[in-house]
Amino acid sequence: MSLSLRLGGSLPFVNQTLLGWLPRLTVGLNLPGLSSLGRDSLSQDKRLKELKEQIENNNGQPPFMVDNGTILRAAPKKKMSKRRHRTKLYTPGDKQVQPLNNLVRCPACGNVKRSHFMCMYCFAEIKAFLKGKKRENGLIKDVENPQTNLDPVDERILYPGKFIQEDERQLKKKDWIPVREEPLAYNSKQVKHVKN
């Protein structure tokens, strides 16, 4: 863990020498108290003093930290066992996740789609359109349920609401239904080309 992250606990601090590489600190931490910087609190923190000394001794450069100028990447916590390793690499191919190499531009919307498959974005649009067309032509008849257009006061008197449990409310929200993501615009530089 870098020094900058360790300092994240004590918020109101900053030094003139630190200002140069402050953006890097603020991006990750999103400090709330940065606008009200107190010079008094600077003198109180031992670690900041230490850091200041180190910077001054190092010709104004920050001392060596783990993430100096790099991006920290995820590191495996444990060594992968031989079995897992071999299963991942050498089991039958249908058990492995294959990369999508057959991405093309949908000629109708310009987004990414799989070749030989219908573009799902266009299909959703066309399906909704065709449903409206069928409704216009009278093939789909909407049956209005009785008592759906009641006056709100009447409805409250006739059907006093029952207590809805938390889980029922969650279910009624219907956010558990998976929704297809909107596809990205096709960019030939972002897809893998098998042949040039």
Place this chain on the structure above:
Amino acid sequence: MPALQKFHANVARHAKSIDKNLCANLIRHEYIVTTRAKAKRAQPTIEAFLADALKTNESISQEIPLNQRIVSNRALNYLQPPDKFEVGGKIIQELAERYPTRRSGFTRIIKLEPRLGEDKAPMSVIELVDSEYEVKFWFTAKIVARLQLQNLPLDDITQLNVNKLTKFRKGGEEAFAEAVETCKVEFFKYDPETGSVTDEAAKKNLENLPTNLEYYGGSLSGTLLASKKFKTQPRQKQESGESVIPPSPFLAKE
């Protein structure tokens, strides 16, 4: 251990009735979204049924009332009894008019992405061709609408699809041109009065041009069947009427 029951009668019976129901509902709704396995299995049955029903219909006199025509059409007995008159009536009245010369190829399967549920089943659309609610017809119309708004000529594959879709349809070309105009308004927020796209997002989307514009009226147009991989030359046209291939020695000599 040897299999005790090789033929699962209950499974077979169920599969048959799935096909039958898919057949009736496809004719009722013009297109159906279902799993690929079901669509692929039902397709030959539906094709055979429609071909049989339409062929039998031709041999029945058109003067007798509709109900009698349905009853005397032996092929319609395939349908479940409650569906027979509704679906059979549609076949005799609408589909017979729509497919006057067609003997096969009444349906089309379009592959879709897997379902977003637990099972991730591969899905597909099975649809009747030349119908008003044909998915491929509207998809192609959308492609043509997009290309027209981008001021690009059609590429070969789109042109081929347009030709295929309009060939056997009644008033096909006019219907397609109308569908293109509808698609412009419906999907690209095009205003026909001012002649421009009103929506900003749609405008930005239209700026995403195809990668190789040579296919769109450029040097690569008209090369649909030519190999792009190997440098091939078109076969020379014969000057004289005689064939280059020598005549077969097994043919009877005159």
